[in-house]
Amino acid sequence: MLRVPEALARVLEHAAPLPVAERPLENCLGRRLAADVWADADQPPFDKALVDGFAVRCEDLEGLPKRLRLGETILAGQVPSRPLAPGEAATIMTGAPLPSNADAVVMVERTAPGFDSVEILEQAIKPGMNRLPRGRVYRAGDRLLEGGVELTPARMGLLAAAGASRVRIVDWTRSAVVPTGDELVDFREVPGPGRIRNSNALMLETLLARRGLASWTSPILRDEADVLRNGLKRALELDVVLVIGGVSAGQKDLVPATLRELGVREVFHKVRIKPGKPLWFGVGPARSERPPALVFGLPGNPLSGLVNFLIFVAPALDVLDGRPARGLGILPAYSAVRLEHRSDLETYLPVRIVDAHRTPTAPPTVEPVDYGGSADLASVVRADGFLVLPDRETTVEPGEIVGFLPLD
Ligand SMILES: Nc1nc2c(c(=O)[nH]1)N[C@H]1C(S)=C(S)[C@@H](COP(=O)(O)OP(=O)(O)OC[C@H]3O[C@@H](n4cnc5c(N)ncnc54)[C@H](O)[C@@H]3O)O[C@H]1N2
Numbered sequence: 001m002l003r004v005p006e007a008l009a010r011v012l013e014h015a016a017p018l019p020v021a022e023r024p025l026e027n028c029l030g031r032r033l034a035a036d037v038w039a040d041a042d043q044p045p046f047d048k049a050l051v052d053g054f055a056v057r058c059e060d061l062e063g064l065p066k067r068l069r070l071g072e073t074i075l076a077g078q079v080p081s082r083p084l085a086p087g088e089a090a091t092i093m094t095g096a097p098l099p100s101n102a103d104a105v106v107m108v109e110r111t112a113p114g115f116d117s118v119e120i121l122e123q124a125i126k127p128g129m130n131r132l133p134r135g136r137v138y139r140a141g142d143r144l145l146e147g148g149v150e151l152t153p154a155r156m157g158l159l160a161a162a163g164a165s166r167v168r169i170v171d172w173t174r175s176a177v178v179p180t181g182d183e184l185v186d187f188r189e190v191p192g193p194g195r196i197r198n199s200n201a202l203m204l205e206t207l208l209a210r211r212g213l214a215s216w217t218s219p220i221l222r223d224e225a226d227v228l229r230n231g232l233k234r235a236l237e238l239d240v241v242l243v244i245g246g247v248s249a250g251q252k253d254l255v256p257a258t259l260r261e262l263g264v265r266e267v268f269h270k271v272r273i274k275p276g277k278p279l280w281f282g283v284g285p286a287r288s289e290r291p292p293a294l295v296f297g298l299p300g301n302p303l304s305g306l307v308n309f310l311i312f313v314a315p316a317l318d319v320l321d322g323r324p325a326r327g328l329g330i331l332p333a334y335s336a337v338r339l340e341h342r343s344d345l346e347t348y349l350p351v352r353i354v355d356a357h358r359t360p361t362a363p364p365t366v367e368p369v370d371y372g373g374s375a376d377l378a379s380v381v382r383a384d385g386f387l388v389l390p391d392r393e394t395t396v397e398p399g400e401i402v403g404f405l406p407l408d
């Protein structure tokens with residue numbers, strides 16, 4: 001059986017960035033830009049007023065206070081019809097273009113406006129005041145964003161300002177979530193005898209959604225070869241397939257055999273991890289425009305699926321997204337209790353932080369929560385993360401440093 005780092009390395013060996021695609025900007029939050037984006041025009045595209053007030057020529061304003069004749073009014077969205085005449089001011093609103101020879105804008109609060117003239121009150125005025133010159137933000141032809149950066153809200157805004165309405169990105173991963181099992185009913189239903197609600201599909205969909213990825217969820221597939229075959233075939237058209245259940249040793253655990261029948265090449269089955277040991281991983285048949293699907297057969301127990309997602313699926317999604325796989329983010333923590341670990345499986349134990357008033361940089365102290373095993377999703381809700389025990393026997397003493405994988 002593979003150890004966790006070996007299994008992860010096998011997964012990542014088969015993961016490669018998805019092809020570049022041109023997509024509508026509004027759909028690209030969080031995506032990697034695949035090419036540099038250049039400014040199509042100067043920004044601002046004209047000398048622009050930064051306040052509501054009066055556009056002036058500073059040379060008219062020696063020895064304040066002084067009265068200027070009022071010429072035209074320029075609202076945002078309009079353009080001035082002519083330059084200022086000597087001794088003249090134009091009424092102007094924030095965002096409007098300045099007359100070509102105006103070199104400052106005086107705020108309306110620092111003036112005494114009259115009917116056809118305005119008195120500019122005593123104040124320090126110099127050229128450039130309250131005026132954003134054309135091209136001050138960027139010039140046509142400037143590189144606005146470098147290929148490779150992630151699209152944040154501010155970068156999205158910048159691209160919108162530059163009219164980049166379609167952008168080249170590393171395409172987003174299309175994932176399928178495939179719940180399997182005769183015992184499952186939709187979570188909106190009341191389960192009959194022996195049945196349980198399908199909780200894992202929603203958990204996996206939302207784990208993907210947290211990463212900005214929409215997914216397709218198949219109907220619950222019954223444990224019958226032809227039902228599984230048809231359902232899984234459809235899922236294999238996507239980039240990542242998360243099959244839930246049916247991967248251990250039961251009589252109805254038909255998922256691995258069905259996947260192999262559909263041309264999915266098994267890379268490994270079972271990992272030295274708890275929960276999540278029965279994990280199955282394979283690579284789908286070749287596709288014309290995208291790399292073959294990465295297929296994860298996640299064990300049906302909710303915590304097994306969650307832990308396997310965090311440890312194996314999430315790093316693969318990073319690579320498909322065109323970014324280096326982020327580390328697991330395992331931090332040091334102190335164990336509050338003695339733990340006797342008698343297993344050769346790397347073990348993820350739900351724990352809560354017990355020292356609420358610690359300083360932010362100090363490792364937290366953690367203690368296990370009441371835990372009923374990998375079907376006990378309520379334990380994770382009580383937990384702040386997982387304490388990680390190695391894949392060999394070990395005893396942890398109270399106060400000893402352990403690995404801690406925070407949740408959320
Ligand atoms: N003889 C062996 N038995 C089992 C082994 C083993 O190595 N040898 N491994 C155990 C471990 S560990 C796990 S984990 C489970 C994994 O089993 P499967 O992946 O085959 O999953 P199922 O049997 O279909 O389901 C297990 C459990 O999870 C529930 N489940 C399934 N799907 C969902 C869902 N979408 N939402 C909520 N709950 C779900 C299912 O009802 C079962 O209770 O196998 C052990 N057995």
Ligand code: MOO
Pocket residue numbers: 273274275276277278299301303304374375
């Ligand atoms: O992986 Mo299983 O989840 O240990 O119960």
